[in-house]
Amino acid sequence: MSAKPAAASLHDRSIGDIIRDARNLSAAEVEKVLAYQRDKGLRFGEAAVALGLASEDDVLSALAQQFHYPLATAERRVSSPELVTLNQPFSVQAEAMRAMRSQITMRWNNDATLARHGLAVISPQTGDGKTFFAANLAVALAQLGGRTLLVDADLRGPRQHEVFCIPNAVGLSTVLSGRAEGHVIQAVEGVTSLFVLPGGPIPPNPLELIERPAFGLLMRELCAKFDHVVVDTAAGSLGADACMVAARCGAALVLTRKDASKVDDLQDLVASLSGSSVQLVGAILNEH
Structure with missing residues (x-):
């Protein structure tokens, strides 16, 4: 038979x-x-x-x-239009994000120390596209299958919860202030290996929270539990937050915007990292 x-x-x-x-x-x-x-x-x-x-x-x-390949539902495409790598995975923009992902992962693979670090996305000014870039990079990394965490460390104006349509009642600010209860890391529907730690309520002392040893300890713990940790930050023009986050992550990617970013602001931001052990992975020019 x-x-x-x-x-x-x-x-x-x-x-x-x-x-x-x-x-x-x-x-x-x-x-x-x-x-x-x-x-x-x-x-x-x-x-x-x-x-x-x-x-x-x-x-x-x-x-x-x-x-x-993860693809957003019709409802997700309407509610989260900024997630081009999830909404339009075969588009030109999504392909550009995958190309940048390849460049970043090649640097990680060639440097064993980078693999143990988080990656802070920093830029000189608001409106440069950090939130958009960090969100789509996290999706692109998760599409490779590795457990990926996106941390919203912009405690002056967090937006990742809006991009992913997730609650923001608790997040990084409540963790660092010792007021977090229950689960603060949230899974992203439709992408099994992607998780988001939102910023939480905006605190009156964002820089002080990030400077506390608790943030460094948290980053080390998260980097040990996830294959990739991408961290969104506040604009460099708003204070020292971005530099402190980058220092706690250990690696940073600088984002600039075409016809918007000023060379002096960019040089000042990079110079502010010169006295730390932060490894600059590269620089991205946002043309949109």
């Missing part, structure tokens, strides 16, 4: 099979798509979209399922 072949896993199925099942296409509709595909020299998904039997979202969802 011959054994029945094992059912194909979701990742072994073709794009056409996934779209057919998702849209509940009839045999006649599938044959219509196949005929149009052969006639026009298109992929199945392109042909189905052209015939109005599937949407672009259906094709993206099928690709994400086949290649085991």
Whole structure:
């Protein structure tokens, strides 16, 4: 008696099979798509979209399922528009984030000491794009499969809870002030290996909280528990917060904005790190 072949896993199925099942296409509709595909020299998904039997979202969802790639739900794309690496994983912007991820991970892999550090994203001014960049970098790192934590250490104006649509009643500020109860690190829905520690309520003494030994101890503990720790920071123009966070992380990435950042401000920010042991991983020019 011959054994029945094992059912194909979701990742072994073709794009056409996934779209057919998702849209509940009839045999006649599938044959219509196949005929149009052969006639026009298109992929199945392109042909189905052209015939109005599937949407672009259906094709993206099928690709994400086949290649085991996190993709935001329609609700997430509306509520978290800044998460381009999750909302539009095959877009030009997402590909640029993956390219930067590759550069960063290569530096981590070539330097064993960097692998034990958190990565602080710093910039001279508000509006440079730190929150956007840190959030999307964290998503890109998590898409590799390693446990990734995004920490919002901008205690003057935290925004990561808004980007990811998570509660902010407790967070880093409540941990450092000794008032945190329960779980403060929150899992991100749809990305199994991504977690966020929000900033929490804005404190009256943000710099003092970051300068306390508790923050350094916390960062060491987090870096030991997660494969990657990305830390958002306050703008350099608002005080010494960013430099202190970078010192506690051990590594920093400098972000500047095209036609907005001033060379003097950038030089001052980098110079403020010169007396510390912070390793500068690189610099990013935000063109948006």
